[in-house]
Amino acid sequence: MIKNKYIRNGILMLAGSLLSVSFYAFIAVKGDVVPFNLERVARVTGKSISGETFPNPNRTNELYDVGGTDLGIAWRMGNGKVGFFFGDTYGNDFKVVNEGGPGKAGNWRSNVLGLSNDKTLADGLTFESMVAHQIVPSPHITDGTGSHTTIPTAAIHAAGADYVHYMDVRKWGSTGSWTTNYSGLYKSLDNGQNWVKCNQVSFGALSNFAQVTYAKKEGFVYMVGTVPGRWGSAHLARFKESDILKQDAYEYWNNAKGWVKNDEKSADAIIEAPLGELSLAYNKKFKRWIITYLNEKKAEIVLRSAQNITGPWSSEKTLVKSTEYPGLYGAFMHPANENTDEFYFLMSMWKPYNVFLMKAKLKFAD
Template sequence: MLKNKYIGNGILVLTGSLLSVSFYAFRAAKRDIVPISLERVARVTGKTISGETLPNPNKTNELYDVGGTDLGIAWKMGNGKVGFFFGDTYGNDFKVVNEGGPGKAGNWRSNVLGLSSDKNLGDGLTFDGMVAHQIVPSPHIIDGTGSHTTIPTAAIHAAGTDYVHYMDVRKWGNIGSWTTNYSGLYKSTNNGQNWVKCNEIRFGALSNFAQVTYAKKDGFVYMIGTVPGRWGSAHLARFKESDILKQTAYEYWSTTKGWVKNDESSADAVIEAPLGELSLAYNKKFKRWIITYLNEKKAEIVLRDAENITGPWSSEKTLVKATEYPGLYGAFMHPVNENSDEFYFLMSMWKPYNVFLMKAKLKFAD
């Protein structure tokens, strides 16, 4: 009679009086997370256009003079609401133009902020209000010699304060390419109503953290970043919440040395190029890190997952294709779905130059 005996490391030995057989019983390979059942739920910003049947609960063009905008970077604020940072924003005179983008609309603001306590997103995302004046200032010098605009890339609530990471854009280049002057932080101690510059933090024009995404876990803020534009690889850093304004305390992930303190150049790539508009979260239901971003080469918004923040990361899984939603970019996860298989995110489209709420389901691959 054969008997089973586990001796460790996944090895199963079959033993018997007449026969002895051994073989490796490998554990089932880790299954990737895959998105399914994609749908566009609602318009988040701007005016309903002719023929569109999507809910438009915010009517931002009428209520806040926000006719055209993009991004919609979401984070949990300290007061229980969710904040949404938008990029270059234009007024109620905004009109959709054939080439996309803002056209000749007025009241240009580099960034504005939406505030929401809505946690039932099935019928759309409703704002409680907006801070619709420009928060991070820019003189809008458009000849390539100064600050063209100041674009938010990520936001986080850390140690009792709300922070926004932004890039000071010097000039726009070819598709998916631009040049920055530097990147830094602004902070708010009154739930987003007022913001002040954090002079303690500054990333250079060629930094791998010129654009970032944040997520918190176990007392740390993890930060994945790229160089300016959409063609760089992803690099990893972390810091304690209380050290967010102590750049010398930041640690950078090296594949050979591990966490290296105060040496940004030691940060190795954890995901290969190209990545643009990153969004990071830890999902407790799946016990996985999830990152979404635009792959400009594929013209797709994609998703990867990993058991450990340092990797290895899964292969890319298509979330949205530009063939179905032309001019798509940005895929900023709404925190309501962080621990669920319901997956809400904010997606921008260039031609309507506005933001839409999207929904998918997540599951383990079969």
């Protein structure tokens, strides 16, 4: 759960219930990737509510005691399946409340995991199972003096294991702001069933990599990160897949010096603020890097593209507007996007406090 998502300009945003299709026009440079024909395909988590006409194949409230949750960070696992890490999760007693969010629901878990082998997303995303117990632990100290919760920010398969990057949240603050204790990694060697902490990697509470997104290309894992919250700039690092647990081998992008090894503070901004809930991928069809994120100031999920990971990045292209999907956040790309102009992603909404599968089309700007 990421707090304070549901107020926009002092107005409480109510969740839409019917599938909508949109086309957005952009001011774009030729060669930029632009999205169009947005639609909501299906519900991914929770119980269908009155008025919804789209599918709900997982019924997670009934099958896994997952009534309310958010995020849905997707990555291709070592066994070829796709994993989905969710954030603060609540049980089957979850009910949609006026102010949005989890309300007083029980069985609070900081994170859970969905597993899928579904290759046909046009009719929705189906899980074959969930690891529905809390994976990255937290004592849930809610007075701001300890670990309030542990929220996944990214996941990747590298060097024979699956990894999740998470932030240990100390305190939720004002809109789009929160404080962390540190950020770190857990790994699984058995396709997500069991996870252990990786003490070799840790990022400080004010690190530009407190929240990250991962993508692989040509033997490297690229990591784009921000400070805690949704108001920071994006910074870039990389490491060889085999070096994921060797933090002193990480390289950071500096605009003047290029790649600088083992000097986190040398990382310059590659995209200026504000960015929240990042998702990064390389699209082979367009031969472009794609990044999506929430622009809290605009209350929009936006998309940028670039030929080179170091930039220059295109201007923001609106992917989803909060005027059509109130209380939106997160835009975690599905790995099925990597070689096509079909663009699937998981989007959270604060009012229903659940996750939905979205789809758009991509094209080059004329």
